[in-house]
Amino acid sequence: MKKNLQWKVILALVVIGGAIILAYPFNDTKIKRGLDLKGGIHLVLQVITDDSINMETDQEIARLEELFKKNGITFQKAIKDGLGRISVQGVLADEEGKTRDLFGQYFRDWDESFTGDRATLALKPLVIQLLRDQAVVQAKETIQNRIDQFGVAEPLIQRQGSDKIVVELPGVDNPDRVKELIKVTAVLEWKLVKAGPAPDEATLLQATNGQLPEDAEILKGDPKRGQGGFYLVNKVAVVTGKDLRTVRRTQDEWNNPAVSFTLNTDGGARFEQVTGDNIGKQIAIILDKKVQSAPGIESKIMRTQGGIIRGRFTVAEADDLIVVLKAGALPAGIKYLEERTIGPALGADSVRQGLVAGLVAILAVMLFMVFFYRLSGLNAVVALILNVVILFGALAYFKATLTLPGIAGIILAIGMSVDANVLIFERIKEESALGKGVASSISLGFSRAFSAIFDSNLTTIISAIFLFQFGTGPIRGYAVTLTISLVANLFTAVFISHLLFDLTVKKTAKRLSI
Amino acid sequence: MQFFKTPSIKFLKYKYVALAVTGLIVLAGVLNVTVFKGLKLGVDFGEGTLLRIMLKAPSDEGAIRDLLASVGLGKSLVQRTGVSGREFQIRAMETVNTKGSEEDQLEAHEALADKIIAALRGDDGKAELARGLVDLNTVDERTLSSLLEKSFPGSGPEAAQRVIAHRNAAGIIADFGELSGIGLKPEVTAFLQNNTFLGKLTVLSRETVGPQVGADLRRKAVQATVWSLIGMLIYIALRFKLEYGVAAIFTLAQDVLITTSIYSFTNREINLPIIAGILTIVGFSTNDTIVIFDRVRENQKIMRGKALEEVMNVSINQTLGRTLITSGTVFLTVGALYFFGGEVINDFAFLMLVGTIEGVYSTIYLSCPVVLFWQKLFKPKKVRRR
Numbered sequence: 001m002k003k004n005l006q007w008k009v010i011l012a013l014v015v016i017g018g019a020i021i022l023a024y025p026f027n028d029t030k031i032k033r034g035l036d037l038k039g040g041i042h043l044v045l046q047v048i049t050d051d052s053i054n055m056e057t058d059q060e061i062a063r064l065e066e067l068f069k070k071n072g073i074t075f076q077k078a079i080k081d082g083l084g085r086i087s088v089q090g091v092l093a094d095e096e097g098k099t100r101d102l103f104g105q106y107f108r109d110w111d112e113s114f115t116g117d118r119a120t121l122a123l124k125p126l127v128i129q130l131l132r133d134q135a136v137v138q139a140k141e142t143i144q145n146r147i148d149q150f151g152v153a154e155p156l157i158q159r160q161g162s163d164k165i166v167v168e169l170p171g172v173d174n175p176d177r178v179k180e181l182i183k184v185t186a187v188l189e190w191k192l193v194k195a196g197p198a199p200d201e202a203t204l205l206q207a208t209n210g211q212l213p214e215d216a217e218i219l220k221g222d223p224k225r226g227q228g229g230f231y232l233v234n235k236v237a238v239v240t241g242k243d244l245r246t247v248r249r250t251q252d253e254w255n256n257p258a259v260s261f262t263l264n265t266d267g268g269a270r271f272e273q274v275t276g277d278n279i280g281k282q283i284a285i286i287l288d289k290k291v292q293s294a295p296g297i298e299s300k301i302m303r304t305q306g307g308i309i310r311g312r313f314t315v316a317e318a319d320d321l322i323v324v325l326k327a328g329a330l331p332a333g334i335k336y337l338e339e340r341t342i343g344p345a346l347g348a349d350s351v352r353q354g355l356v357a358g359l360v361a362i363l364a365v366m367l368f369m370v371f372f373y374r375l376s377g378l379n380a381v382v383a384l385i386l387n388v389v390i391l392f393g394a395l396a397y398f399k400a401t402l403t404l405p406g407i408a409g410i411i412l413a414i415g416m417s418v419d420a421n422v423l424i425f426e427r428i429k430e431e432s433a434l435g436k437g438v439a440s441s442i443s444l445g446f447s448r449a450f451s452a453i454f455d456s457n458l459t460t461i462i463s464a465i466f467l468f469q470f471g472t473g474p475i476r477g478y479a480v481t482l483t484i485s486l487v488a489n490l491f492t493a494v495f496i497s498h499l500l501f502d503l504t505v506k507k508t509a510k511r512l513s514i
Numbered sequence: 515m516q517f518f519k520t521p522s523i524k525f526l527k528y529k530y531v532a533l534a535v536t537g538l539i540v541l542a543g544v545l546n547v548t549v550f551k552g553l554k555l556g557v558d559f560g561e562g563t564l565l566r567i568m569l570k571a572p573s574d575e576g577a578i579r580d581l582l583a584s585v586g587l588g589k590s591l592v593q594r595t596g597v598s599g600r601e602f603q604i605r606a607m608e609t610v611n612t613k614g615s616e617e618d619q620l621e622a623h624e625a626l627a628d629k630i631i632a633a634l635r636g637d638d639g640k641a642e643l644a645r646g647l648v649d650l651n652t653v654d655e656r657t658l659s660s661l662l663e664k665s666f667p668g669s670g671p672e673a674a675q676r677v678i679a680h681r682n683a684a685g686i687i688a689d690f691g692e693l694s695g696i697g698l699k700p701e702v703t704a705f706l707q708n709n710t711f712l713g714k715l716t717v718l719s720r721e722t723v724g725p726q727v728g729a730d731l732r733r734k735a736v737q738a739t740v741w742s743l744i745g746m747l748i749y750i751a752l753r754f755k756l757e758y759g760v761a762a763i764f765t766l767a768q769d770v771l772i773t774t775s776i777y778s779f780t781n782r783e784i785n786l787p788i789i790a791g792i793l794t795i796v797g798f799s800t801n802d803t804i805v806i807f808d809r810v811r812e813n814q815k816i817m818r819g820k821a822l823e824e825v826m827n828v829s830i831n832q833t834l835g836r837t838l839i840t841s842g843t844v845f846l847t848v849g850a851l852y853f854f855g856g857e858v859i860n861d862f863a864f865l866m867l868v869g870t871i872e873g874v875y876s877t878i879y880l881s882c883p884v885v886l887f888w889q890k891l892f893k894p895k896k897v898r899r900r
Contacts, residue, residue: 039682044727046726173654173655173678174654174656174657175720177654315660316656316657335620336620336724337620337723337724337726337727338620338722338723338724338727339620339624339720339721339722339723340719340720340721340722340723341717341719341720341721342718342719342721343566343682343716343717343718343719344682345568345681345682345683345684345685345686345716345718346566346685346718346719348682348683349685349718349856350856350859352856353854353855353856353859354855354856354859356854356855357850357851357853357854357855357856357859358850358851360850360854361846361847361848361849361850361851362847364846364847364850365843365846365847368842368843368846369843372839404787404859404862405786405787405790407859408787408790408791408794408862409790409794411794411847411848411851411866412794412797412798414847415798415840415843415844415847416797416798416801418840418843418844419801419805419836419840419843422836422839422840422843423805423836426833426835426836426839430832448812451808451811451812452804452805452808452809455750455753455804455808456800456801456804456805456808458749459746459749459750459800459801459804460797460800460801462742462745462746462749463742463743463745463746463793463796463797463800464742465742465745466738466741466742466744466745467738467739467741467742467793469738469741470734470737470738470741470742471734471735471738472730472731472734472735472738472786473786474786474787474789474790475734475735475738475786475789475790475793478790478793478794482797
């Protein structure tokens with residue numbers, strides 16, 4: 001064997017061996033199947049980032065009022081005046097300077113302006129941008145935490161664009177539960193009840209002559225928890241979900257599932273004091289503005305004692321509440337833009353049928369090639385198999401996902417792989433028809449067909465790269481398998497196939513089986 | 515073995531006829547898309563909800579349509595899929611209030627899907643549910659596992675996993691008898707018979723895309739396609755000449771137009787995998803085109819002084835064997851997909867079958883003539899030297 005040939009053989013063996021090692025043992029851990037083949041949930045959700053700006057504005061209004069009072073600046077009221085805007089009304093003209101100083105010192109993230117007796121603060125665009133961004137980042141983390149707590153193998157949670165999050169959960173078979181788990185904001189609050197429950201708001205406000213007290217708000221009971229009616233509760237929460245130290249599933253005195261909790265030092269102290277001062281009153285446990293239950297306070301609850309949340313939970317509901325409480329609240333609301341649930345049965349079916357079809361297709365092509373090109377066709381068959389082997393090796397290496405459109409990409413590549421061999425073989429035939437010897441026909445066939453193969457493969461690779469760059473999910477899957485197989489194609493259909501001819505056809509051969 | 519000795523068919527003699535035929539097909543396609551049927555956009559592009567269900571007992575499209583009509587959802591598209599007569603694909607077609615916000619629309623689609631499922635179920639299982647039984651055909655693995663664990667401590671998860679695996683493989687459990695063959699203990703099977711029931715249907719898949727994401731996907735699909743075409747144009751123009759690049763683009767524009775219009779005649783919907791199919795057709799057709807152009811490039815060096823049209827004709831003839839063999843193998847591959855590939859891939863395979871035939875035609879009768887016309891239009895006539 002020529003030295004040159006020896007090196008080629010070694011290179012071929014290394015590449016193929018490498019691909020086999022990478023892809024072995026061809027199972028799920030090596031070749032990831034997409035949701036369309038495996039089943040699972042694909043969700044696209046949007047973070048309502050306005051929420052986090054509103055929340056920031058509310059907090060700043062509270063801080064502003066406090067600072068104004070502390071510094072003795074007169075004002076009528078401070079209100080939210082559009083997105084990221086605070087309007088302070090009734091500022092005295094001779095206190096404008098003092099106000100400006102205060103703003104300059106404490107409200108650097110805001111642009112200020114004065115018209116008459118009104119001072120307006122507007123959140124700087126850059127800060128708004130930052131808040132929106134943080135909200136999305138935090139939401140993504142929270143969702144990730146919840147999914148992890150819930151326990152899903154290999155979830156994919158990705159940010160997409162400025163305010164979207166893509167959640168892919170392979171193999172999950174209870175979509176409604178998971179969707180709820182992700183969507184719930186999970187702001188948990190304990191607030192003292194002033195009145196309620198009442199069947200409607202008017203009854204609730206009878207004691208205050210129909211006027212809503214400034215420090216109170218009206219909340220609805222959560223019908224899912226068996227709480228009808230309305231409650232009048234304090235605006236300020238005693239403790240919130242942030243004060244929780246541990247949560248755990250337990251049972252209430254009637255053996256129904258419930259959630260027990262303990263509080264951190266700070267929250268425990270507040271809880272102890274408030275419960276001590278308000279024995280006989282009710283305290284409402286509120287999740288996302290809905291009253292879950294409103295037990296009466298029978299005695300002072302010591303800071304280390306904790307308590308339980310009950311409300312006719314099922315085991316699953318109690319578990320999910322624990323998950324969201326542990327993972328924390330979402331910084332902003334979310335809404336779903338896209339929901340796809342592919343049942344595992346359909347995925348398995350697609351795989352089975354795709355596999356059968358793929359095998360039939362490949363076998364048919366192989367038979368045809370051997371029938372039509374005889375021993376040389378066998379050569380093409382080897383090249384075809386190696387192409388697929390290298391493809392799977394590369395898919396495993398890049399941790400790419402195999403999807404249905406991805407299989408379409410493979411089909412195109414297989415077609416082009418066969419085409420490369422057809423081009424070469426037809427060219428070899430042409431050359432030998434012109435009276436050239438076997439060896440020179442082969443070598444001319446390869447060299448003359450190469451430009452067509454190279455150009456057509458590269459054109460398609462270029463288009464695939466653009467598809468990958470600009471496309472979405474399925475189209476990307478298509479572009480990935482296509483690109484990989486075409487690169488492999490240049491190697492197998494040209495290099496390996498040529499090598500096989502060199503190895504099997506003697507220099508002195510008079511006839512070629514083609 | 516060889517189909518034929520290099521033929522010498524005068525393909526380009528008929529270029530005007532071919533152009534007229536092409537023109538007619540494209541015109542018909544354009545009319546079909548714009549005036550008559552239009553392209554049916556699928557669920558991927560923000561058009562509602564797609565449900566795939568499997569029934570315990572075989573049924574037919576009419577019966578399902580009747581069930582849906584009884585709750586005012588008669589416009590839904592019902593299609594039987596698979597060979598068992600138990601699988602159906604339902605596309606909710608009721609118009610959804612478009613005045614509402616994005617979320618309202620998505621939720622309206624979802625509610626529609628719920629309504630369809632409820633209508634198909636009818637009263638099936640209501641009595642059992644009221645008695646506290648669990649539907650074994652819809653229960654998730656966790657719930658089943660904890661249910662079994664209560665009565666069979668230590669073996670709940672494993673038994674649940676076996677049952678669910680069986681359900682996934684079969685699509686639906688039609689009869690408790692099926693459970694005997696999956697390695698469950700007899701007492702577990704007996705327990706399941708007493709504490710669960712077999713609901714009438716399972717939902718195989720359920721897809722809803724909101725208008726915002728739909729528009730987004732549409733935009734991105736168009737963007738990706740356009741950019742990849744531009745990429746091809748530049749490469750071909752660099753490797754060959756500008757007019758060859760232009761011709762390649764014309765060719766594949768025709769490919770897209772003709773295949774999508776034939777596709778639209780069949781009432782099939784356009785979804786993302788179909789876009790991949792169209793791109794595949796474009797890929798094959800471009801491949802064909804380049805092979806011929808490559809031969810033209812080569813022959814121009816050999817056949818100096820000959821008119822381009824003649825060079826092209828010879829090149830098409832020389833590559834004809836290859837064109838037919840390659841297209842034949844592709845046709846073989848796609849045919850296998852069409853017949854064995856299952857429902858999900860069927861639309862794709864159909865498109866490919868059409869596209870493969872069309873691609874051969876467009877390569878021969880569009881790409882070369884366009885180069886010729888372009889040269890006639892833009893190249894000044896060379897004065898022959900004596």
